[in-house]
Amino acid sequence: MLCSMSFGRPLGISLSQFNRRTIRAALRPVSKKVPSSLNIMAKDDAADDLLPDKDAAKEFYAKYEPKEILGRGVSSTVRRCIEKESGREYAAKIIDLSTDAENVSMQESTIQEIRILRIVAGHPYIIELHDVFESNTFIFLVFELCKNGELFDHLTTVVTLSEKKTRYIMKQVFEAIEHVHKKSIVHRDIKPENILLDENLNVKLTDFGFARVLKEDEKLSELCGTPGYLAPEVLKINMFEDYNEGYGQEVDIWACGVVMYTLLVGCPPFWHRKQMVMLRNIMEGKYSLTTPEWEDITDAPKDLIRKLLVVDPKKRLTVSEALEHPFFQVMQWxxxxxxxxxxxxxxxxxxxxxxxxxxxxxxxxxxxxxxxxxxxxxxxxxxxxTPEPLSIAVAQVDPYRIKSLRKVIDACAFRVYGHWVKKGEGQNRAALFENFPKTEVKQLFLASPQPDS
Known part of the structure; x- marks a missing residue:
């Protein structure tokens, strides 16, 4: 997916009590399948997919030539396209209003996203909306093309990023969010899938489908976003009727902490196979910076993550304070x-x-x-x-504790199973890092008599 793909709307759930079934349903990842019944569409033999009929999108076809598919959403498709006059490449997000029973709501949400994209336009680290076309059944959003795709896919390829590369990317992300926040806007869906990389590996923040323009002192209450990146206050206001403080721009800072944690060690901080356990971990701010993969990481990024992943939003760093953190001052050196x-x-x-x-x-x-x-x-x-020399004794007992061996283990795991990693919580990259033996099995092994060598 090389452009803003997901086009969701706030789930709008208000829970009077802690209801597991309801919260699971509310946070279930959105299906990526394209509906089978598509109206007013024409066959694209080259890509073996469907294109809007030229009569339904005359203005778009007059200016652009659509090419292969880059990605799909629930009610949208992203294609590479070429501007006929200049020959420049772009990414066209084609939103099909005819397949959505609530197409009026979809249209309103799209218009809201366009309005926000125009408000935040002009920043080097925010996706540029180049053109917009609208018909009775389709909306075309033409974005700049980011040829290096999503940060999510890049991370799946390289497994982890060094502190230097993490610093480079996160500084750009924070600068983009600082620009968004100065416009009184909250993004609400910061995650690696919504951070694109251009041909120079510069960041482009995208997907403003959940974004909202805030009035002065306004607090939100809708449950929307991606489960693993939700801030504690978003969950609490929808789970507990006695929590009525709402939430604001601080949720973007929390999500940045989750992203930064993931970039450094390859897996998110709160993930658990049981989603309710993960949500509880988020609300309690329960995560670890003491596992083996953190031993070779310096104190500065750890300190920044601690100050980003603060449960109380009032004590959480602001985006300006995050940019002033010593972790980013090393970049100046x-x-x-x-x-x-x-x-x-x-x-x-x-x-x-x-x-x-x-x-x-x-x-x-x-x-x-x-x-x-x-x-x-x-x-x-x-x-x-500087790491200590390789210890054979440690390698025999716990090879994952040694950085060089850990990189080999992780690289092999992602080389073999990287295709399994998906954007949904069911096939999260964190599952590939579950390398600790179960306590009961380990105890049985140690207690059993060992054969003579």
């Missing part, structure tokens, strides 16, 4: 170091061109000495994070 290296390189080439031949001042030696000093400073700064 890396940028300055990069510029310093460029300056040294430029100075070296300039010196070689002038053929400076003074015996008292040797530019090349001074340059080399400068580089060695820079390297020494960098190594000293990173010394406390």
């Amino acid at each position: 890396e940028t300055n170091l990069s510029e310093l290296k460029k300056t040294f390189k430029h100075s070296s080439s300039s010196m070689s061109e002038t053929h400076y031949q003074s015996k008292k001042f040797e530019a090349k030696k001074l340059f080399r000495f400068g580089i060695l000093c820079v390297r020494a400073v960098v190594r000293i700064r990173r010394l406390k994070y």
Whole structure:
């Protein structure tokens, strides 16, 4: 999916008591199947799929040439398309109003999303809505094309991201959300599936289907979003009748904490095979930063995650405070170091061109000495994070505790089973990280007599 795919509406559920069946139904992932009965459609032999009839979308076909399908939603399809006049590629989200019994509501939701996209337009890390067309049965949203797809799929390929890459991506995400929040808008569906990557691997925040423009001091109460990324206050207001505080933009900050946690270690913080346990973990803020995969991660990202995943929204960081966190200040050091290296390189080439031949001042030696000093400073700064030598004894008892072996294990698991990972909670990537033996089985194994070697 290379463009905003999901087009949901708030579930609008208000629970008077803790009802497991109801909450499960409310949070069940939306089906990705395309309805079989489609009206006013024409056959696309190349893609073996269906396209809107040209009579039903004259304006769109006059300006764009639709190509292959990039992804599907419940009532929408995303296709690559080419603008005839310029030859530029775009992603067209084609929303079919004829298949939805509540097509009036769908149309209103689409108009609301378009309005919000235009309010937040112009930011480098937010998807650009290029064009809009509307007919009686279809709405066409033409977006910029992000050729590297979703962050979700990228993470499935690489399993985890380094602190440096996580810092690079999360800084862009926070800057996009800061822009959204300054417009008095709450996104309500921040997750890797809704973060696209362009050809330069820059972030593009997308899918504003759940977004809302907030009035001054307004609080929301609808239950909407994706289960694993829901903030505690969203669940509480829909589960407990005595909780009536509502929620606001703080829910986006919580979701960013979940995304950042997932990028660093590959699995989300609250996932559990039993969804009710997962929801309870979210409401209690129950997660771990002490498992083996966290041992090689520095304190700065851990501290930021702790301050993002705070159950009380009033004590949670704001987006501006998150950007001021020391984790992102390291980025300034890396940028300055990069510029310093460029300056040294430029100075070296300039010196070689002038053929400076003074015996008292040797530019090349001074340059080399400068580089060695820079390297020494960098190594000293990173010394406390340098991993210990590989221990055979530890590897035999708990190989997953050793970073190099852990990367091999995770890479093999995702190489073999990566295709199994889906966007729904039923096939969550976290299941591939469940590598701890059950206590009972382990105790039986240890208690059983071992054969003589």
